[in-house]
Amino acid sequence: MEVIAIQKSALDRMNNELKALLQLTKNAMGKYILIFKAEKWLDNQEICLMMNITKRTLQTYKDKGLLSYSKLNRKNYYKLSDVQALLEAGHPYNTNDNGSTDE
Template sequence: MNIDRTEFHAWMERVMQRFDLLAEKIHKVEQRHNSIDGEELLDNQDVLQMLKISSRSLQRYRSDGKLPYYTISGKLYYKLSDVHQFIRESFHRPEPQRKATG
């Protein structure tokens, strides 16, 4: 089979348009599955990396009610805003040291 250059470019253009359409559809599906009420959802791995903690620590934060989570199709997710709030609440300013009297 032998095609000329113009026909080849037209064919490649159609292929690339199909790829672009597929990429848009994939992006829409990902957004739908990774957000709730328009807010980004993070999975366990995302939160573990973000907070630099162990999976046991994350489980303890869930159990203690310190970090809200959602179960979707058997998988755990966290709202990005909840994780940010958890970080703010977990941040403790060091207390000023008192001078020893003696």
């Protein structure tokens, strides 16, 4: 085990900087917390499993505007209510064995 000795003032400064960073993170997350608490959001994998579709079919739904999504940190999220509405309407496209879609 390695022991490092630093001055108490340096430790206090680091502690204060970490607290400030934590507060900045909480402030940045604050505007998203209410959005995610208001409704259940699902990612690509959860949608594909729920709808029993491939990632390519999911991309087609997005490209055709059939399923809206929001992007957060380069990851797509979908409202559960939008997915349920699409399921209730029936799958607009079916995926062939080769991965292409029929209209």
